[in-house]
Amino acid sequence: MLRTPDGSGRIELTKYHAPSVHEGDPHAPANMLGAHRIMFAVRDIDDILDRLRHHxxxxxxxxxxYENSYRLCYVRGPAGILVALAEETK
Structure with a gap:
């Protein structure tokens, strides 16, 4: 995770080693090579999911x-863009 310069956000950089690449799949998994996604840190992941489903x-x-630190999920928006959500669970 990289923290934004103003400290208000973070950006995750990820490199996947598996599974192998399958080109042209509109329902590709979140770790597909070349898949575009971004992860957002959120405060109430259940509320965010409910609101996103309505859209x-x-x-x-x-x-x-994930261990004792985060609740995580991926959502796919109507345009097919992948968004990862992470809620810290201290």
């Missing part, structure tokens, strides 16, 4: 707990 977003997989 046509689709939850990909499940909302998961």
């Amino acid at each position: 046509g977003a689709e939850l990909l997989g499940e909302l998961v707990q």
Whole structure:
């Protein structure tokens, strides 16, 4: 995670090693090479998901707990753009 210069946000840089690339799949997994996505840190991930669903977003997989630090998920918007959400769980 890189923190933005003003300290109000962070950007995640990720490199995936698997699975192998499958070109042209409109429902490609979040870790598809070349897939465009961005991750946002949020305060109430359940509320955000409810609001995004009303705008046509689709939850990909499940909302998961990552160790004791984050609740994470991916959503696909109506235009097919992937958005990752992360809620810190201190």
